[in-house]
Structures are given as C-alpha cells and as structure tokens.
Amino acid sequence: MPSSPDFPPVLLLAQRWTGVFFQSSCLKELGLRIQLGHLPRERCSTPRELHPKFVILHTNGIFEIAIDACDCEHALSAGSDKIQLLRAGLFPATDDRPRTAATFEVLDEWMVSTLQAKTTMYDFYKMLEKRTDNAGGCVPNRYNAFIQMSQEYAHLQMLIRGGRGHDSTGMDSTRPGQLAGWENASPDDQYLYIIFLALDACFRLKRRMVSSWAKDPSLSGGWAYFVESPEYREFLMTVTDQKEMSTCSGLAALDYANTKFARGYSATGVGMGVCARHEFIQLNGVGDLQRGERYVAFGICKHGFASLLRHIHHRLRKIISYDIVCQWWKRLKSRLAKLPKLVRLRIVLAICRFVIPKLHIEGHTLLCKVSFSLNLVPGSAQTDGEGIERPWANIGRVASSTGEMGPGSREDTLNNHWAWWNWQKLLGMAERLRTRLDHAKTEYAAQLEAFTTFSTQQETHVLRWRAMVEAFEADGTQKNPYAVEMKALTEAQVLLCLEQEESQRAEAGVPGIHTVSPSSFVAAALEVEDQQWNSKKAGTTAQEINLIALRRDLRRSIRRLRTLQATYTPAVILELAKHQAPEGEQPENEPLFLPSSLSAAQRAVEPVHGLAVIEDQLRDAQCAMSLVLLRNQLMIKARFLLYKRLHARHQGANTRARTLVVRNESKIRLHSEKYQMAHAAKLRLANGDEAKCGWRKLLETDIRCMEDPDDLRKSAVERKKKMDRCLAREDMLRATGELPPLTAEEKEQARRNASENTCEVSWIWTCAGTNGTNDLTFRSR
Template identity: 40%
Template structure:
C-alpha cells in the first residue's frame, strides 16, 4: 500500500479518463463495411463489452442481437448520456429460435421491463402468434425459454433474468444478503442519482424469488424426472440427505443387523435435538395470503397435522428438576406476545450436522415437550430401522416420558423406541450445567459407541443461520419457511460436496489421537497396582452393562478440613492430659499455639492485601488493626518461649522478626515450618497445614464455580452500560477472592513442604500454577487466546487433562487418593476408547454407494450422478492426500463380513511406512 500512495494521481487520471472517449476519438464507426458508401457516425459505447471504439446504431444493434441486457451510453459531442439497445432499434422476437420471422407477432407493452444483475432494461419484445405458437408455448413459456422469469402468469409486463435470480440466490445463501438490500443495489446500478423515476418491482421480486427457491428444490430432488411430477412429492423428499449416516440398502452391508454386539455402534444413527429462539416470526400475513409451497416436502414438518396435534395440548406442565437451562424452565414464559412463532425446534444428524428431512418445526410458546416430540417423531419416520443415539441438552429429563408422550400421538405418528436400541446423551458443553449425581450415563465422554461425538453440531447450525433471523422475522409463513428450507438445503449441499475432506481430516486426527491416548493409558496402567486395575476394570465394565449401578466417575471422599484436624488433635491432647503425671506447660495447648500462629499469619495476609489498595480515609483503620496485631504478636512471642525456646535467639537476631516496626504485616512469625523445632509442634503444624491446603482448594473451587456462574449470568441477562458495570464489579470482587484463596493455598503448601519435605503427598497437593486456576469446563489457558478460523480449536475432554484441582485429589487418606486415581484412570480409558471408536466409525461413514441410473434420465440427472461418483472416488483419494494418516490399525477382520467392494475400501487404510509422514493439507 505504501508503494501505491505516490501513484494515486496516475490511477485517478485513468479512472476519470473512462468518462470521456479516451483514445477512441474517431468520428466514424470502424465496424462499418469497408465498401460502404459513407461510414456512419460512431456515438454508442457498451459498458459491458471490452473497451474499444465507439459504434454506430446499426453495428451496435447487430453486435447485441443476443446480448439484450448490456448497458449503453451515447456520446452527445461533449459527454456520455444513458441510452439503451431499444433506443438503438433492437427488437426481440420470441418463439422463433431459428431466427425466422413471425407472421403474427404480438408485441408487449412499450414499458416492458426486464431486470438483470446490472439494472433495469426496457425491452422491445414480441410474442409468437403465428402457426408455430403451439410449439413456442404460451407467453410464460416463451419468456422462460428466453431465460426470463415473468413476474406474473397473466399478461406479464415485468420479467427477471435467470442470471439475476441465480446471482441473488447464491448471494442470499452464502452471503446472507437480504432481498431488500440486493434489490436496492440493482436499482442503484440503474440510476444512482435519483433523477430517473423507476417503478418499484420489489413485491414482484419477492414473489418470483419464493417461486424460484421452490422450483430449484423440486428440480434438485428429481421431481421433473418422476412421472407423478410435483403432485407426487412425498414428505421430506426435497431435503438433501446425509450420505454418511447409516441407511439400509444404501451404505450398509447386508449383515449389519446380525453383527456382534461390540460392533453394533458402527451402524447407529446419531441425532441432535435443540431449539433456536432467534428464528422468530411475527404474527403478520397468513397462509391464505402467503401459502406454504409444499408443506412437509422438505425440512419442516407438515403444517396442518402439526397444528392439529398442538391444539390438543394445553400449557406445558413438566418442569426440569435437574438443570436451569431455558429449554424447560422457561417453556411457558418465553416471550411470545405478538409472535406467530417464537423460534424453531430441529433435529440434525449429530455426526455430520445435516438438517434431517421433516426435522424442523415452529415453536409457539417456548420449547415445549409436545413440539419437540412431534418434530423428533416426524424426522424419525424416515429412519425407523436403524438404532439411534439421541442427544439433547435436557435428555435426562426429556427421555423419561418420551415413549409415553409418543403413545398419545395418532397411529401414523407413533414409532417404536426399544430401550436396547435407543440411547440418550447430553451435549458435552451442556453436560456441566446438569447435576452430577447419576448423570455419567448421559455423558458422551463416557458412553460406549459414540466415538468423538460432541452433540453440539446443532448449535453450530444455529450460528450459521442466525444472520438471516432479522430478515425472516417479518415474513409471511410461506416465504419464511421457503427461505429457511432453502438455506438449510444449501448448507446440507455444501456439507455434502465437502464431506470427503471432512471425514478424511477427522480420520487423520482420530488415528493420531487414538495412538497418543493409547500410549498414555498404557503408561498410566503400568504405574498402578495390577490388582487395583483389575478391580476398576471389572467395576467400569459392570457399569457399562448396567448403568443403574453407582456412578464410577464420581470421587467418593475428599481430604479432612481444618476443623476436623483440630478436633482430632484436641482429642489426642485430652487423652494425653488424662494420663497420670501429666503437667501442662501452659494454659494454651500446643494445638492452640499452632492455631494461634496460623490465625496471626492469616491476619497479616489480610492486612497486607488491604493495605495495597487502602485510600486515605481508611488509613486510621489500618493503624488500629496494626496496634491490635502488635498486642497479639507479643502474646505469641510469650507462647514461643514455652513451646519453641530455641527459636527466640534466632528471631532476636533477625531484623524481620522485630515488633517495634510500623508494618507489622511483614513481621516474621517463626512458626515451626519456618524454624526447626520440636517434633511435637512440627507434627501438629504439618497436620493443620495439610488440612489448610485442602480447605483452600475447596474454597478455590467454590470461587471458580461462582465466577463461572457470574460470567454465564452476565452473558445471558445483562445488557446496557450500567448493569454491565455493576456485573463487572461483582466479577472483579470474586476474582480478588479467588486470587486471595490461591495465595492462601500456596502459603500453606510452602509451609507443608518445609515441614514434610518432598514426598508422595505432592501427587495430591500439587504446586498451584496460574494455568491450574480454571473452572472444570474451561479450555487449557494455553489454547484460549484469540484464534483465527483455521487455527487449532480449543481443547476438550477428549484432548486434554482437566486441571488437577478438580480431580478429587484432595483426599488425604489412602482410600481417597486411590479413589481419585481410579476416576482418572477410567477417564483415561474412556478417552482412549472414544478415539478408537472414532477410527472405526469414520471408515464406515465413508461408504457411499451410487443409486442405480435409469436410461431415460437426462443431462441433469447424469450430472448429479457424476458428482456422486466423483465423491466416491475422492474418499480413497491419491497417495499424497492420505500421507498424514498415521498407523491406522484397521483391518477387514476388525469389521463385519461384507462384500468385496466394501472390503476394498477398508483395505485402503492399510498404509505402509511411506504414508506415515505428516503434511499440511492444501
């Protein structure tokens, strides 16, 4: 850019040069025949053709006989003015593709308007009315065969070019540009000065676009190839289906129903359910004014049957007893006044994030069970045979009455959901919002057969669609539904054409992660007692078979508190004092002496913390607190003379231990951990310090819990500057308390280390780094910096170990420590198993088989078939594309018996050493 700045004048001059004739100043047309008696005057320039000499009227008309939508300028002698091909005499005869003349042309009105991507065009058109009219078709057909879409089928006087409709269609799908903004931009291309009066065609444009979207869906679904035509369209037929989800007689082997139980997960359909309250629709228009084109043919449920069911149910009565998510707790209180729909509920395939056919429906009053049940059943009617894994953010609550609610639906809407073939899970990011008791069976990290499914794919679908939420909010029912279905169809198609690369990248990552976690599990297992491993394995395998057993992923015990330790020491001293001949050294016991020292240490810490941010108005308070602390320190020195006499000479020589100073918060106390003294005093402080560590850890966890909830509340509910400032202040206070508690733990641990020296206790009371202070749902701090789109995503449960402070490693007894190790080991086992399942699931998902072609299919169907064949060839890919697949341990014996074609695809993963080299994918 810096090199361009000095050249600006040159660029500007060339830009202005185009406003005149430039180098083309010849007065006569250079395109006229050389034998012409007199060359005609050159006055016309085409803005859409390459720059060149000006043309005369006749040459311009001849050159643009098949280019009627070019914009024309006319040279007046001093400047250019707007003109048109119609002004140059261009006339278009429809219905005669051979170029022959029509014996009975029927001219359109003089103001006939065709709108193209470069603006408005007044065309001189004539329909065919001669004896060839039967072949030419009616007026609508003649226009459409000339790539013009009429605004109405009755005496059309406005038409939109197919090029315009295709251009807007892609812009609306990829760029989410609104219809109004696009239409306005085309108007500005025609006239950006406001001097030319253009009759608005916005309503016509909206109507045509709605029809265009619908026709495109019908075309892509092959309805033009079916003898039954549009009327024969069945429910869900216009939806783009996921090619990787299990579908009998399409991509499953013949023996998929009879394989062993340990491989049944390979053929399970994983789906995700959720609702989005951004996709509202105001109570405007009606189906009579704006009818739904093909209700139930695409992604939305059939509207009439859906509303008939909803009318039979009153307000939602079931409220969640598990979680505070808005899905249930606000089922009846979601703002709905003035809205015909408060949002949409949807079902997607969870592994590949395809919207399912008939898997979308409007919600009227929040996310009620009846809405979500009906939408779920409608989608599952297309997948009755395969086993199912259902993820929902309230699956623990919703699954309880699902079968009972479905049984109340009409017979044609009832499906069978056997317990042994249907599983339920909670998406990973939503899982921590639920109660921990008895919920491990809903965790996708621990459930058998789900691979690396996270269940959050539907949230990514909401993020993708939300840019058009405002555009669809004010639409009528038909146009809104048509636009949303078109958007989801486009999203499905983009996933369809890129799924080969998506699955390839997932397989590369899965193989690498499985290898790493398998090695980690092996090393972890080798470091443990074999008898413990055997016991834990039996326990977790029993739970995986019967999940009504106690949850093995919860820690049984935690370390003792300071109060418990002090009570235990007091009981010991009472027993000691009861012995004959016992003479106490002082009224204060040794335990009381140590407790007093710890309390003074805490006072110093608080005073030091408050002094850093004290204002002038609080200096007097600090002075009073220091005087009180001085009196306590004097008493403590008297006790030290009793219980630590050898410490007094050491403290007397240390200037940091003097009491005749102003900043008493920095005075050295001289606890046993600081000065080597009697075994009795050291043992008491050692026990109390250990308990202090556990108390500080628990307090730190509580602070982190509170911080997480404060952040979540602020994000969900706080708006505007004032409330945000107050919320930020509350968070800052909690952060200060968190840091204070972390400092307390570090201080206690340093003392514990001085007293106990390094040992096995450090496995549970680890050194507390800043990176360790994070909530259990947080990513690794090293990965939470701002990332670009293509950077490595933040780590989750399957990729990194949770901060040690949440491992339940605060158990002081051997039983508690062993229990913590047990939980960590079975989590490591689960991570390794999930990655192994992923390496087996992905090759199964890559089995794409072509539908049988019929001879009578024409070019469009052949083109679509060619796309699918190309995709199938893409999966094996070239050797270069698969070099990053590292050590894939899959053989045909790992999978059920299938035909030779299937076996060939499995064998492609048996790579040699040359394929083990990593590379960046292009």
C-alpha cells in the same frame, strides 16, 4: 428487426445518439422483436404478441420487450405460452396470459446473492432498477411479480435437486422430508454408527402477525426442513400455558418460557435439530416457537424432535445434545407417546444418551456436569455439541426480512437458505475432516504420555476403574464412576475415631496421664496453628482492628498449649529454653513445636507414644480436604476467566470481574499453602522419605486449571517467564522456612513442565496420594 430467442439479453439496453449526447434506450424502440417457439433466425408465419408492454427482468436491468409467441402450424410442438417462455430461458410470472418474465440468469444471481451474502429482496430489486436507470427515470414496477417468481423458482430448484417430477407420479408423490437430501457391527465399531443430534432455539427468527396460511401458503408444505404446518398448528391449539419448573441453575431458555414479550408476533422464534457433528439441518426438524421455549409447544423439543426421528432408523444409537436437556429429557417417553399420530413414536431410550453442549454445561450444577457431559459418553470423541450455534449465526442475517413475510413465503425462504447451508457444508466436509484428523493425531501424541504415566501410577486400580467405566458406558443407570465422591475423612471425623478408641481403652482400664486425651491435645495444637495462620492474613484496616483481638485469643491458646506440652512432650520445654525470641515477637510467629517439629529421637522419649501417628492421620485429612477445596476454586477460576473474556467490556465491568478473580486467587493460595504446610509436616514425620509421606509435593506450577485456555495461547517464552515468577515466589517462602527447599532436579522438572507442554493435566486432578490407598476418590476425564 425480428430476432430469435438466442438474442443476447445483455444487449437489451443500448445507447442512442441524439445528435448531442448518448441516451439510454431500450432495443424495443429500435424495432427489436423476440420470436418464441422457433429456431434461431427462423420466422413464424403467424406470430402473436404476448402483451404490448411485456417486461423482462435481467441482470443488467428491467426492460419492456416486444415478444411474440408462435401461433403457426408448429404451435403444438412449441407448446403453450408458458412453455415457450421457459424454453427460451424466461421464467413467467403467471401461468395464464403472462406479461412479465425473468431470465434464468437473474434468478440464479438472486439465489446466490441472498443465500451467500444474505441480500434482501428489496435491495436486490432496487439494484436492478439502478442498473436500468440511475438518473431517476421511469422504470416498470415488477417488485411483487419478482417476489413470486423467485419463490417459485427456488421451489422448483429444490424439486430438481431432490430428483422429483421425473416419473409419472410427478411432484404430488413427494413425501415429507424428501427434498432435504450397521446394525451388525461389533461392539468395538458401534461408535461409528452413532448419530449426534443437537437441538436449540433461535429467538431472532420471529414473524409478525401478517397475512395467513390461506393467503400465503407454502409451496413445499413439509417437504423439506419445516414440520408439516397443518398438523403442527392443530397440535398447538391443544396446548395450554404451562409453568415449567427448573431444578438446575442458569437455564436462560426456561427463563424465557411463558414470556410476555410476544404481543404482535405469530411466532416468537424457531426451534431446530441439526447433526451435532457436521451441522446439517435435519429433515422436518424445524418448528416455530409459541411464546418462548415451552416444553410441549416448543416444536423442536417434542413435536419437531419426533418429526425428525421419523427419518432415522429406530435402532440406530443416538446422542441428543440440548442446552437444557437436564430438564427436557424428564418424562420424555410418555410425552412423545401423547403427540399426534403423524409424529408419534416409541423411542428406545436404552440406546439414547442425553448430553449438554460443552460451553453451556459450565452454567449447570455439578450434578449435571457428571451426568450429561460429552466427555463421559463413549464414541463422542471431541464433539462439542455447539455446532447448532453456527447455523443460527448464518440465518440470523435474514431475520429482518422473514419477520415481515407471510407464513408460506417465510417457510419457503428459510428452507431455501438451509438447503444452501447443507450444500456448502457438504462441499467443505472433506477438507474439514482432514484438518480435524491431523489435529487429533497431534493431540493424541501429546496426551498419550501423560495418560500412560497416570495409569502406571494407579496400576493397582486400573482394572477396577475400567470395569466400572465399561459397566456405566454399557448401561447409563449403573453407578457413575466420574461422580465426585468424597471418601476421605475430615479432621473432625478422624478426631472422632481417635477419641472413640481412647474411650474404649479407658473403659478397658488403661489410665490416661491427663484429663485431656492425646488426640485432643494434637487437635488443640493444630487448632492453634490455624489461628496463627489466620492472624498472618490481615491486610485491610478492618482486619488490622480485628487482629488485636485475634492475638489476644492466640496468646491465651498458646499458654494452654504449653501446659499440655509439659505433660505430653517435655522435650518442647527444652526447645523453648533454647529459643531466643526477638523483642516484640508477635504470637503468630512463635514456634509451636508440634510432634512433627521434633526430631525422631525426641519423639521416641515422649511419655505417650503415638502422638506422631495421631498428627500424621490428621495431616492426611488436611491434605485431602485442601486438594478438594483447591480443585473447586480452580474450577471457579476457569469459569471466572471465561466469563471475563467473553462478557466483560469497558473499565467498570473489567474492574468488577478482576476483583472477583483476585478474591478467588486468594482462596486458591490459602488452600495450596494449607496443603503445603500439611505435606511438609508429614514429610518431617516420615524423616524426609517421600515414599512414606504418601502425598506429592505441590509446586506452584502444579496449581493450574484442568484445561487453562489462557495458558494454551501463550508462547513458550511467556510460559517460561510465568514459571520463573512462580519459582521466585516459592524461593521466598522457602527462605523464610515456611516451605522446604526445592532440589535442583525439582526445579528443572518444573521448568520442563512449564515450557514444554502446559496442556497436560496437573497431577492434582488425577490422584490424591502416592501410597496406593487413595483416600480421596475424585476422577475426571
């Protein structure tokens, strides 16, 4: 029953009736012979059997087939045995005297299964065996042959996709990176021609010390994503163990450097460079790690980074993202100059910006946050730099397989998976970009109003700020306008200036009315106020025990203050006579009658004029410092909440995390109440005129993180309930007289802010005062 190669392979397995039941039977037993080198249904005059037990692997199983090659007068046109098999859609296991072949269909199915579902070779081959005979029968073992065929087939597919082999030079002319497939723009359009590169390492992609490059060479050999292995291995031989010092906290990559958990492994991981925006794996941008993430030995950090830059125009602007870039970029230029000649280059650092991904930067110091933030780099838009984590999540599922492979097989397998990844990313790019564009339009409309309002409030500073920002963006060595600069004077500094002025007046012959100067008198009164405030915070048993001593000291301080008030503010004596103290009143509840508590008429008849001015200056310092401390605690709160949501699991960990959050909340409340108290005093000194006060009223709805991810996920109803609770708490404080009452307009404004768009940045992050003389310089984008 001779046949031609168009015989449907799906019918290679048949069911034969034995007289009792149907039994699976190969068509070879029924007389089927497949003829190569001829048209369908055409006979060969001199057929030649390839092998008596020739095996074909197909999607429905593994079978022995009677197959003949053409050996007649048409043999020259038919070609060699290998060519005849390929023309019939069969991929031979060897070039010389093949005895096994796989259909293109089964190889294509294997490619999709492993690239998309991350199926292992072992499981796929076992599936073919079960499809052949699931009753434990004898099936030809061609596992090793199938491994070799699939590797070669994947390599040829990459050559086809790369357009190689079509000319006279063939595959040998393929250059490194060739299989992975503006300059005159105006300053306003230069951001369109910036390439974003993200670097990172994956310690899951280890490889044990099995096989060798001599026994298992790579078929691609640096033509795709891995660096050229011979040159890279030679470079690693020149590297000795290094102890890298970190000047930044929280760098886990450096903690893993020089790790001792490398015994038995030829590679302890993989370093890689990708496009930070679209997550495409870069040409020749992958290198094996040797004992962790050592600076020089880490392939992607130095050797691999220089290798991928060979394929990028040297004058193209670059933004390089790496989670430890604050350490890695140091002496980068000199280190790149010491690399092997193949990848040695002189990078133009003037057109490069180094940044830390937005999630990783939360674990760095404040200096790193203002020096390497993506938010402060022109042209970065909403790039987060974390895109490289997604290829790691995809490729991590093959780590168990590649860890046991030889070096060449592992390199070709990973290259194949990354080629598939790039292709899938390309297919989904149009839809992804459109989604991001729609989201960007919505966010732009939501934030434009808040930004316009802020610019209007700070109109006198906008031009100067814009000039500073443009200078910094043009030259990163210029002064960083986003760095935190505390220009406001503290209470101690203000007091020192006042005492120096009083000393100068005393030297000029202006006598004082008391040995205690006016500024010292007001400072003492504010200190007593702080003592009262601390006494009200007692809650635990230990604090209650200390409260007795605190009250004793507080009574002593109040008596000294009353003596000074009899000299500087005699009106206080009359107020004390009117004050009917309830029986058993504690000293922390006793009114102090500072200058801000007196009426304008009472302050006008003071023996020493200017006490209100002194208190006003000290209250300014209190407002400024309270805002700085409040912002710091809010940043800590955001970090605590993020850590709790991502890492705290089970009751014990959640309880400890919640304890830290509650402790931080008490500090937030302390600083906010200190600001509110100082603001209320300034408002009284200004006779209720908000414009003269110079500081905005702080509502509880204003006390929020710059970007609160928890609030963003809440519905409008939940945000309204939260706002109502905030206003209720404020009403209780205002009913006791600790805070001034809110007007109906202020309550309505608070409700609107909480219900409409809690994503807007609170004013505490954008301005320090409203009098146009911002004593505190704190800018953040």
